[in-house]
Amino acid sequence: MRKRAVAEAGEEAGGEDRQFVAAIARGFDILHAFRAEDPMLGNQELAERTGLPRATVSRLTHTLTRLGYLTYLPRFAKYQLGMGAVPLGQLALANMGIRRIAAPLMRALSEETNASTSLGRRDGLMMLYVEHVSPRTAVALQLEVGSRLPLALTAMGRAWYARSDPAARAAVDREIALRQPAEWPAIRAGLLDAVAMGESLGFTASLGDWNPTVHAAGAAIALPGGEIVALNCGAPAFMLGREQVLGEIGPRLAAVARRIEAMAQGTGPAPNSGASQRP
Template identity: 85%
Template sequence: MRKRAAEAEVDPGEDRQFVAAIARGFDILHAFRAEDPMLGNQELAERTGLPRATVSRLTHTLTRLGYLTYLPRFAKYQLGLGAVPLGQLALANMSIRRLAAPLMRALSEETQASTSLGKRDGLLMVYVEHVSPRTAVALQLEVGSRLPLALTAMGRAWYARSGEAEREAIDRDLAARQPGEWPAIRDGLREAVAMQEELGFTASLGDWQATVHAAGAAVALPGGEVVALNCGAPAFMLGRERVMTEIGPRLAAVARRIEAMARGPG
């Protein structure tokens, strides 16, 4: 079950400006994923934690507005064309994508590993740029893919460069949501902070998926926002030693170059 309002680090009960109905509508839209493009009301209720009756009213409204499309054959919904311009506009406004893309493309081809740029969305990282090498074997991910912050190299890099207050809030959410897994997750995050301080990058060696190895590096933008990069491939192509001695240092260098470009001359 996913409760997006909690992931936003906002307590609606303490914020009189917070419009819960709008938040619930976005909960519905955020429930769709690239691997699950069609969802029914029951599935949406399970993912959002909202009552089935509430979900039914929200999907009806979002369909009328064009943000969802109903598929009678499957009795399910998919994202509608109304959602497309919002995503395109958001991506177009991210100048960091234009700065990072050429460097990401060069690194991907040189290492034969996929390289991505992501932003934090609650306890997830969302890809806003993705480059795969021109090889038959590559990670099957794309712009819009959402990965767990705590288990991925990209998410750990973001965590390691974020502020102490943000890390504490993330820790509380993770401990509450995954109490059984929290000790192992906490150890991985603490290790990521130490790696970032010592090496300038982080790693995920089978922690997210047993068959995937990756390095991560964060980019601190002039306005205070933090985004993160990763460079990864199937584990049989990218062993631990290569991640630690080649991919990680090269990705960290790319991150520092992007930071310098974002700051501009002087």
């Protein structure tokens, strides 16, 4: 859920941000509530996910529908994302040069390991897939570009966390502790383990923490502008055991992440037609 997202986003270390337009932020909270697995939502569901009053949600969905960012489905009395949102997403993806750099290496790693490989960036307390490659197999993780996974429980999110600076980690800590107070001690332990693992091994792991049927490794990439993005490589747990994640997939993913980072920084060679580099 994105409760208090508007208030928290508008606060800075020195106090309230007077330049922050809460009405716009509430509109984006509505759009962010939609997920690939939940493409249709009603006003009540949107109110529950955003923490906004039902009357406010009704006005926002009406406005967003008029603007083309939502489409109303009378048969279900629910909304889905409209075509107005498509150009924005396509433009954002087109502007991410890291996707063009990473895609060939991700594809090679995916085929070599028979596991899905994804590239994501932080979106609040979630990680948003901006590139995804599945192996040519009937058994693969059913995720795609636009999928959003919890930052704190996934290999990709933990890799982002482990590579981020202390201030960014602290902001994430505060928000998770506020939203999930009962679960926070266990989540915190997992994040601390991820930091230690990232520092010592260059990758992180999620062995059933997000989904008991999924095992994955994660590795972060620092872009020239300072943004941290992250890769993951995972598969159903019955195909990818703990030992394989830690002994093979993790080190290979870390090597791919280092190569992508060097290329993004202009210090590494472009990918050739061959496979990804082994550690």
